[in-house]
Amino acid sequence: MNHPTNEGRHDDDAALSDFLASLMDYTPTIPDELVEHYVAKSGFQCPDVRLIRLVAVATQKFITEVATDALQHCKARQTGAVKDKRDKQQKDKRLTLTMDDLSKALREVSGRCLNHLHP
Template identity: 35%
Template sequence: MSYPDDNRQYYNPSEPSIQNLRSSIHRPLTTNQQQFVQQAIERPQQQNPDDTKEFVRQLGEYQPTIPDSVSMHFLKSCGIDGTDARVSRLIALSAQKQISDIILDAMQNARMKGLGQTKKGTKETKFTLTEELLDSVLVEYGIKNTRPPYHT
């Protein structure tokens, strides 16, 4: 549909679209899928409160990759003072998980682009983390890299 006073095209909702086609195709769930959905609905109701206590207890014994002194420094710089060691370890563990996810996604992008270097005679491929790979993944996570691409 176009309007006579300009050359722009406008979307006509009566025309078929991919969303309309997808929503019109309904496939019933198989019995296995129905059982899985039912179990997923019932799981939160069956959660044991002792699991949370056990997790907190294990945090006191766990040594994350990021040392307690580093996480406490950043907590203090944010204005949080005198926190429990388990809290700082929980924050360090969540930061470790976030960094791990970012690195794994960057490596997956490098594999898909075929950027690895393979030595002759071996099947081992080595990947180098570059700024271009990291920037594309950081954008997906909503993180803006403020360094220019030419920094040293």
């Protein structure tokens, strides 16, 4: 089992400090007030705006992954459904996202998140 050296730990601490400091200059898509509301609703009080923004960034990443995966499911489903209707495909290129697409994406992304927590 590899034990981190003091120098390696110092580098990690410095990188974490730099990252947290950069959050002060970053405006996440999800407003601080919304994150603060849900964090407080869960019973956690956090006066540090850096941590609030870290939660916002993690939430934004999660939502982006779900939306991207749902789009892929939607495209795959509609590509398969339109193969018989080539003429209609040329006229109507809009995608229709369904709850099934979203549900599949949520299961996949949640599974990946859990795999990172419990390898």
